[in-house]
Amino acid sequence: MDYYKKIFKESIVVVIMSSVMGLFSGTLLSSNDEIIYAIPIFIIALPALNSLIGDISTILISRLTTHLYIGSIPPKIQSSKRLIEDFIGLLLTILLSLGFLLIMGYGVVFFSGMAIVNPLIIIIIIIFTIMILFFTMFIFLFISAIFLFKRGKDPNNFLIPFVTSSADFLTPLMLIIFIQIFI
Amino acid sequence: MAKQDFKGKATIVKETFPSEIVSIIGSILAGILLSLLILPFKSFIVLILIIPALLSLRGNISGPFIARTSRDLIVGEFNKRSWLENVLATLSLSLITALLIGFLSIMLNILLLHVLTLPIHMLILIPVISILFTLTISIPCSTGLNFFAFKRGIDPNNLVNPIMTAIDDFSTVLCFYLTIILLGVP
Numbered sequence: 286m287d288y289y290k291k292i293f294k295e296s297i298v299v300v301i302m303s304s305v306m307g308l309f310s311g312t313l314l315s316s317n318d319e320i321i322y323a324i325p326i327f328i329i330a331l332p333a334l335n336s337l338i339g340d341i342s343t344i345l346i347s348r349l350t351t352h353l354y355i356g357s358i359p360p361k362i363q364s365s366k367r368l369i370e371d372f373i374g375l376l377l378t379i380l381l382s383l384g385f386l387l388i389m390g391y392g393v394v395f396f397s398g399m400a401i402v403n404p405l406i407i408i409i410i411i412i413f414t415i416m417i418l419f420f421t422m423f424i425f426l427f428i429s430a431i432f433l434f435k436r437g438k439d440p441n442n443f444l445i446p447f448v449t450s451s452a453d454f455l456t457p458l459m460l461i462i463f464i465q466i467f468i
Numbered sequence: 469m470a471k472q473d474f475k476g477k478a479t480i481v482k483e484t485f486p487s488e489i490v491s492i493i494g495s496i497l498a499g500i501l502l503s504l505l506i507l508p509f510k511s512f513i514v515l516i517l518i519i520p521a522l523l524s525l526r527g528n529i530s531g532p533f534i535a536r537t538s539r540d541l542i543v544g545e546f547n548k549r550s551w552l553e554n555v556l557a558t559l560s561l562s563l564i565t566a567l568l569i570g571f572l573s574i575m576l577n578i579l580l581l582h583v584l585t586l587p588i589h590m591l592i593l594i595p596v597i598s599i600l601f602t603l604t605i606s607i608p609c610s611t612g613l614n615f616f617a618f619k620r621g622i623d624p625n626n627l628v629n630p631i632m633t634a635i636d637d638f639s640t641v642l643c644f645y646l647t648i649i650l651l652g653v654p
Contacts, residue, residue, distance in 0.1 A: 307524030333495035374480025449527035
């Protein structure tokens with residue numbers, strides 16, 4: 286049961302902490318219900334935006350971990366061809382996905398007859414939010430993965446729960462802040 | 469096939485983008501399902517407190533499960549024993565965290581919301597039963613997908629997580645709905 290113990294020991298604290306953050310996210314949403322109901326695209330696209338930034342970050346962590354285990358990325362905080370390729374590949378994916386998400390989200394809003402409020406500003410806010418989160422996450426996760434790997438820990442167990450909850454909390458938080466500032 | 473040849477950025481986009489589309493469709497459907505099925509409940513204001521935490525818990529638990537399975541396959545350490553220990557750890561972590569979500573949502577309800585439409589024990593039972601239902605779908609699906617990708621020479625890291633996000637988000641909301649119906653939540 287060594288593998289079980291390793292997973293459990295490495296995951297329990299971060300999983301609990303990140304689930305508590307999930308509860309804060311629920312509290313944040315319920316206390317800003319006027320924004321959510323005033324801008325229908327927000328409620329339609331929010332789960333997908335959370336998933337998008339969470340997915341891309343999870344892919345990055347699991348790729349970094351695998352590269353570190355098989356030795357294709359050295360455990361040092363330095364640029365490498367593999368790292369740059371991962372960055373560009375994931376950036377292109379997130380931009381394409383965001384385009385698809387916005388088309389689909391606005392499609393649902395349009396065909397369901399819901400109100401379309403300030404579409405250009407909302408689209409800019411969404412793209413800006415996701416880009417800030419992506420760049421921040423990339424740098425933070427790369428440094429954290431190296432740090433954890435060098436200490437003999439599995440970055441998957443620590444970083445994925447952390448990043449999923451952070452994304453679930455930070456995405457609506459940043460969107461709400463930007464909407465309050467610009468609309 | 470202990471090590472898989474990792475390819476360039478074009479391959480990352482090629483392998484990740486289609487599965488991300490599936491993830492987005494699943495998440496948008498989950499959002500629509502949430503507003504159609506959960507919104508009409510009298511206890512919605514309390515239920516909405518738990519839902520983001522459950523969606524987070526799903527990502528926190530099943531994301532690492534998928535990543536560990538992918539890594540074990542790629543580095544050649546996957547076997548029945550390692551998979552079972554992985555599943556057991558995932559279930560233990562889920563139960564403990566679901567219980568904690570229940571206790572904390574009771575506290576938040578008492579301290580902030582003051583909505584007493586639900587008996588207290590329901591706030592413990594809902595996350596526990598709901599997450600167990602979800603994992604019953606998630607674990608076999610993600611293991612199967614990991615194998616499918618690996619056997620076809622696709623990096624499971626790129627493919628499995630986004631597809632499972634769609635399946636998990638959708639099944640989390642559906643299992644949440646089934647749980648509250650089962651428990652007779654008003």
